[in-house]
Amino acid sequence: MTHTLHRSGSVETLSIDYPVLVIAAQGINSKNSAPKFRKALEIILKHNPVNFGDMKTGNYFRKGLKPVLSNTRENSIVHGVFTNRKDLEECLDELRNADLGLSVVVSGLFSEVWDSLKKIGLNPHSLNISLGVWGKKELLPEQTILDITTMCGHHCVSPLLVKKMLSDIKRDKISVEGAARELAKPCVCGVFNTLRAERLLEEMMART
Amino acid sequence: MRRLIITDSCVGCTRCIPYCPSGAISIGKDRKAHIDRYKCIECAVCFNNANCPVSAIELEELGWPRSVREVFATVYKEHKETNVPGRGTEEMKTNDVTGRFKPGEIGFSIDMGRPGVGVDLKDAEKVTMALARLGVEFEPLNPLTFLMSDKRTGKLRDDVLNERVHSCIPEFKIREDQFPQVFEALQKVSKEINTVFSPGLCVKTNPDGTVPILRYLDQKKIFYRPNGKTNVGLGKPAAKF
Helix, strand or coil, rough: CCCCCHHHHCCHHHHEEEEEEEEECCCCCCCCCCCHHHHHHHHHHCCCCCCEEEEEEEEEHHHHHHHHHHCCCCCEEEEEEEEEEEHHHHHHHHHHCCCCCCCEEEEEEEHHHHHHHCCCCCCEEEEEEECCCEHHHHHCCCCHHHHHCCCCCCCCCCHHHHHHHHHHHHCCCCCCHHHHHHHHHCCCCCCCHHHHHHHHHHHHHHCC | EEEEEECCCCCCCCCCCHHCEEEEECCCCCCEEEEEECCCCCCCCCHHHCCCCCEEEEECCCCCHHHHHHHCCCCCCEEECCCCECCCCCCHHHHHHHHHCCEEEEEEEEEEECCCCCCEEEHHHHHHHHHHCCCCCEECCCCHHHHEEEECCEEEEEECCCCCEECCCCCCEEEEEHHHHHHHHHHHCCCCCCCCCEEEEEECCCCCCCHHHHHHHHHCCCCCEEEEEEEECCCCCCCCC
């Protein structure tokens, strides 16, 4: 379940991409954790996430705020996506102070994330490192499209949908912001970064 | 379990086509949308997101072994053995509580079919068998391990081999000194499969903050992404290392 590990792209666009997830260890600290997940989501919401969700319910763009908040369970995995380190740091600080006892994992550029952790007095405990993509790479779509679709680690965001959104933007059928939101909908967990998607779509538009 | 179908009420508007992550939907000679049964990984992204104007996308009962496609595609469904939703396990996400990966150990997760290509389970078996030859022990709670008829050889059940899934993740743990051998085996088998995979490593940082495997990767000039996941150690009760 490595859904925020293999996000591809330039360091520049990754520097606005910090998904946070909160999870319980099943059978160890999951009992009676549903209200803690709700509390974690409430904290995440205070710090300007561009997307959020619960793997058991869905993301904000498809389900809306209330259903995501009110349906947390003992095996929820809740997420929020931040686009700058200040919001990330403030959220992590508040999650620590809330002392929920749940595990918290931050994705993003290691150098930036570790610097943020140091700043607020936290340390990296364990890491998940991506060795890139191996095998028959000729089967992959263009890198620019992958930079968008890999923001849904379960790959529910189709490369064809990215192309469709680009085409619709060009024909003034949808705004860049609207296209990013539409792309975020199939990503059940709510880890798709809409701001980064907007930037990437704009870059692609500028090239064509 | 259910399978996706497009009924005769389809008006051929093409709205569903771009939503399919597998590119499995196309318009046929009858000017209606059709699903390529081989490519379809039963993820229901079209059903859930395309807003078909005539509700022509429906779900029907899905039998074994095709039902494995849905198990590995439907994100929010937990696996009954682990109670964990998704395609893998908690891996390093709860390492601060479980202590699953200790200093000196490396957890591997081989995200087969990712990003977005999909994987025939025959190809997944090539990888699991190549790894099993090195004596690795597969994570018992991983959903793919449950499909193995022989965990020592990495052989999957014969009745699932013709199925295709969006992705599946062989997971196992090794000692640090075994890394070169596993790396070489993965490089070799990556040339024998008709798909891609994304390998990931799970490690515990040392008390002084160092990460030996990163030093090794740098020394050997092995590519790794500058971004990844960091468990910040807030889980309780804290595992003892």
